[in-house]
Amino acid sequence: MNAINPIASKFTTSAPARRSGALVAAAVLLSCASAPALAGRVVVNHDEWTWSDTGFSQAGGSNASNFAQNVVKFLDTDGTPGGNVLIYSNNFGFGASFSAALSGAGYTPTFDTAAPFTLANLLNYDAVYLGGGAFGKDDAVLADYVNAGGGVFIMAGTGDGGPAGEAARWNGFLGGFGLAFDGNNYNGVNGTLAVTGVHPIFSGVTDLYYNNGNTVSALANPNSVIVQTPGLIGVYDNVGAVPEPHTYALMLAGLGVLGFVARRRSRA
Numbered sequence: 001m002n003a004i005n006p007i008a009s010k011f012t013t014s015a016p017a018r019r020s021g022a023l024v025a026a027a028v029l030l031s032c033a034s035a036p037a038l039a040g041r042v043v044v045n046h047d048e049w050t051w052s053d054t055g056f057s058q059a060g061g062s063n064a065s066n067f068a069q070n071v072v073k074f075l076d077t078d079g080t081p082g083g084n085v086l087i088y089s090n091n092f093g094f095g096a097s098f099s100a101a102l103s104g105a106g107y108t109p110t111f112d113t114a115a116p117f118t119l120a121n122l123l124n125y126d127a128v129y130l131g132g133g134a135f136g137k138d139d140a141v142l143a144d145y146v147n148a149g150g151g152v153f154i155m156a157g158t159g160d161g162g163p164a165g166e167a168a169r170w171n172g173f174l175g176g177f178g179l180a181f182d183g184n185n186y187n188g189v190n191g192t193l194a195v196t197g198v199h200p201i202f203s204g205v206t207d208l209y210y211n212n213g214n215t216v217s218a219l220a221n222p223n224s225v226i227v228q229t230p231g232l233i234g235v236y237d238n239v240g241a242v243p244e245p246h247t248y249a250l251m252l253a254g255l256g257v258l259g260f261v262a263r264r265r266s267r268a
Contacts, residue, residue, distance in 0.1 A: 039238035040146035041075050042177050043201065046187065046232050047157035047213030048093030048131055056097040058192050058209035066204040068101035074201050075127035075151025077239050082106030083126035088113055091132035093155050119144050130170075131155035139173040146177065149239075156181050157213030166214055177236040178221020181214045188212055189232065197227040199235065 049055045056064040073081055085107050087094050094111070102109045107126070115121060117136040122128055122145045130137065131154060146152055154174070156166050167183025174180050192209045195202050208228075215231035218224045223238045 040077055040148070040150045040152070041239060042146060042151070042174070042179065042234075042236035043071055043075065043153045044174065044179050044181075044216050044234040045153070045155045045213070046181070046216050047189070047210040048091055048155045049157070049211040050093070050155070050208050051095060051098040051101075052093050053095040053097045055093075055209040056095070059207050060192070061206075063205050063207050064097065064209070065101040065104070067201065067208060068098050069105040070201045070203050070205065071153060072102055072105055072107050072127055072151075075153060076107075077149045077151060078126065084108050084110060084124065085127045085129065086115060086122070086125040087111045087129045088115065088117075088135065088137065089129060089131045089133070091155070091158055091160075093131055093158065094129060117141055119148070122150060123148065125150075127151040127153065129153045129155075132158045132160045134169050139176075142173050143176050146236075156216075157186060157211070163214050175219065178219045178224030179234045179236055180217045180219060182217060182231070183214065186212045187215045187231070189230075193232075195228060197229070197233065199227040201227070201233075201235070 050059075051064060051068055072085060076083060082105070085102060087099075087109050090111070090113055094109075099109050099111075110125070113133070113135045117138050119141050122141065128142070128145065128150065130152070142152060152173075154170055156170065158166060160166060161169060163181075163186050164183045167181040171180045171183070189210050190212060192207050194207055195205050210232065213232070216226060216234040217231060218226050218234055221236070224234065224236045226232075226234050
């Protein structure tokens with residue numbers, strides 16, 4: 001995964017250094033380019049049984065495998081399939097069949113709950129998977145990782161701390177991306193259910209298995225949506241976000257200064 005903003009790098013390496021006016025213009029453009037133009041993705045499943053070995057067998061065919069491969073490719077925002085993912089969990093919901101599915105898609109899963117939970121370390125991975133215990137999880141670091149273009153998957157329904165404790169564990173992070181676990185009770189959704197949502201993560205997926213999860217809600221965020229109802233799977237997607245109007249204004253102002261400097265140089 002490449003978290004470097006190529007636009008910012010471009011202006012940093014090519015900004016003219018000979019004229020003070022050009023330096024001002026380059027600074028304006030750099031401030032625009034430094035604004036997030038690419039943010040990451042979050043996928044949330046209300047339940048942990050979907051990718052357990054039981055979930056693979058109950059869903060039948062290649063449903064759970066396709067779902068696992070679709071999700072990792074969706075979370076990997078660099079556009080190049082294959083890479084490394086961190087499984088920051090020891091929950092059975094990330095089973096051997098799940099690991100094999102990731103490997104089949106060209107990804108190397110690393111199961112490590114003692115890994116340093118720093119942005120520098122997380123940026124070594126194309127996606128981070130969590131569920132169950134929090135271990136050394138840090139909400140601010142995880143948010144920075146997503147904002148740098150990383151992909152995060154969180155599963156609930158694990159029983160670790162009960163529905164309220166589980167919601168409290170993850171909602172501090174999820175709230176910043178327009179998603180939340182209900183936390184009042186486990187929802188009693190059981191069995192192999194047909195996929196009714198239309199989203200790339202469901203390509204080639206007709207059924208998924210669940211066993212009593214923690215319902216997901218989408219909050220007031222235009223980039224967040226429930227893709228499998230009722231509250232089974234939620235997605236936050238801000239990849240390729242359109243710059244805010246004020247960013248366009250700054251860019252135009254910067255270009256105007258560059259044009260002014262160029263005209264002065266041509267007259268000299």
